[in-house]
Amino acid sequence: xxxxxxxxxxxxxPKVERPRLHKVILVNDDFTPREFVVTVLKxxxxxxxxxxxxxxxTAHQRGVCVVAVFTRDVAESKATAxxxxxxxxxxxxxxxxxxxx
Ligand code: TYC
Numbered sequence: 001x002x003x004x005x006x007x008x009x010x011x012x013x014p015k016v017e018r019p020r021l022h023k024v025i026l027v028n029d030d031f032t033p034r035e036f037v038v039t040v041l042k043x044x045x046x047x048x049x050x051x052x053x054x055x056x057x058t059a060h061q062r063g064v065c066v067v068a069v070f071t072r073d074v075a076e077s078k079a080t081a082x083x084x085x086x087x088x089x090x091x092x093x094x095x096x097x098x099x100x101x
Contacts, residue, residue, distance in 0.1 A: 021100045022075035024067045024082075026059040032091040034060070040093065041067065044082040069100060 024045075026037070034056055041052035045067055058065035070078065079095040086093025 019071055021069040022072045022097045023069050023100060024075050024079050025096045025098065026055060026065045026067050027094040027096060028059045028063050029092045029094065032086060032093040036086070036089065036091060037093060040082050040085050044078055044085065067095070072097075072099075 026041070037056040037059075038049065038052040041047050041055055042049065045052075047055070047067075055065050055067055068078075069075070075097040079097050082095045083093060
């Protein structure tokens with residue numbers, strides 16, 4: 001390896017960056033019952049009734065709300081699981097993910 005070779009004065013700069021985290025975002029719709037949204041948040045994201053209610057109301061009022069951040073795989077599987085719970089119950093409930101800056 002030439003980077004640490006004494007004949008070559010270049011120093012190796014260790015590059016050990018943390019993986020980027022991804023946000024799970026709850027998207028509002030006009031049809032899913034509020035109580036169902038709260039149930040999904042409690043079950044998939046292990047949130048309390050109070051936390052779930054606040055997130056649901058924020059999405060309801062503002063259109064979207066960040067639920068939590070995870071590594072990419074965990075964010076995507078939780079968003080899919082939560083969206084599927086809605087679909088199986090006949091609701092258009094939607095969770096998406098996006099990388100943090
Ligand atoms: N807007 C829905 C209603 O009035 C409730 C709701 C809230 C649905 C948040 C989705 O992400 C959502 N029944």
